[in-house]
């Protein structure tokens with residue numbers, strides 16, 4: 001609570017105290033005038049003395065009572081008005097800072113981004129009509145890409161945008177056609193739905209944030225444009241989707257079974273016995289672009305794709321192409337993959353970081369923070385840059 005609000009609270013409380021005190025006094029009938037009246041009523045003084053004394057106290061009794069009452073009311077009013085003004089300036093501070101954002105449904109996107117930071121899952125709706133894939137929509141996608149994605153993924157889609165250097169996890173090179181996050185088997189190109197899902201949900205722990213500010217149509221258009229960076233999408237069709245079996249056993253049994261699958265499938269070689277990302281091979285791994293890569297520490301790190309059972313199922317079944325994270329769909333029955341996904345999900349530490357907005361903010365990775373600096377439509381330009389995080393919003397009350 002800010003110093004100013006404490007001040008206004010003091011005004012309000014002293015106002016209320018004054019008023020209550022006066023009301024009690026009235027009930028006890030002990031103002032000087034009341035006492036005088038009582039004495040007159042009991043004939044302790046005669047009429048002339050009464051009039052004389054009444055003139056002497058000059059009505060100061062009742063006047064004093066009223067003065068205190070008025071003072072109390074004034075204090076109360078000032079206190080309340082103070083709070084009203086305070087909340088007004090908060091709103092306009094956010095408002096002017098964001099300018100056009102108010103019209104563009106900024107508050108909604110802002111709220112979504114805050115929720116995401118706190119660890120809330122982003123639901124993706126793949127139903128409903130989608131735009132045709134043709135020259136017009138690809139061109140529209142190109143415009144969106146050049147405005148929103150180029151800083152990281154680069155003009156040519158090769159992942160060499162100007163921001164790439166400062167990021168720990170490098171942006172995807174779309175020219176290779178290798179996609180980590182698919183619902184299709186390893187080696188297959190992803191489906192449009194997969195790309196759309198990544199754009200909508202973002203990749204936790206990396207600078208690839210969810211694109212809340214793009215409309216459905218825009219997300220499809222930019223999906224179509226990404227596909228033009230490689231020949232693969234023109235030459236091949238995605239293989240059939242790997243579907244997760246229904247969960248029929250109680251979760252606790254599934255998790256117990258999953259613990260055994262984790263041993264049998266030797267996930268520990270990379271992820272470690274306790275899932276802390278410290279297996280024997282953890283230090284020697286590289287991705288297909290020759291960059292060192294570490295297996296996930298399940299207990300403390302965010303899961304890029306998400307830590308729900310269905311997210312982990314897809315990761316384990318399809319593998320993360322371009323990385324040493326293998327596909328298990330040929331080596332393990334689907335029920336075993338489901339079990340190990342349930343086990344890993346049960347020990348996932350990052351899931352939901354359900355803490356206040358401020359704490360969610362603190363637990364962001366450097367890459368996530370770098371992603372925040374990139375203009376997201378509907379979000380204040382370079383959110384972190386313009387002091388919104390430390391100056392405006394944080395103590396302006398929005399974050400609480």
Ligand code: HEC
Pocket residue numbers: 144145148149150151152153163167169170171172178179180181182195198199203206207208209211222223226304370371374
């Ligand atoms: C601030 C940097 C940044 C911006 C801006 C950005 N991305 Fe990314 N993106 C990344 C990084 C980093 C990764 C790789 C994460 C990984 O490999 O774990 C990525 C990965 C992806 C992937 C995942 C591909 C796969 O392997 O499955 C897609 C799809 C994607 N980005 C699309 C987009 C689109 C579309 C835009 C613009 C609307 C965009 N990105 C803007 C940083 C960014």
Ligand code: HEC
Pocket residue numbers: 180262265266267268269270271281285293294295296302303304305306312315316320323324325326328340341344
């Ligand atoms: C050869 C080493 C290796 C083995 C074996 C391995 N992984 Fe991985 N795994 C990785 C690497 C490396 C990553 C990080 C990939 C990245 O960040 O892009 C990863 C990432 C993951 C993720 C995180 C996905 C996300 O969304 O962030 C999960 C879950 C996972 N592995 C589960 C498993 C399970 C379960 C097994 C056993 C069936 C397994 N892994 C076996 C290397 C391995």
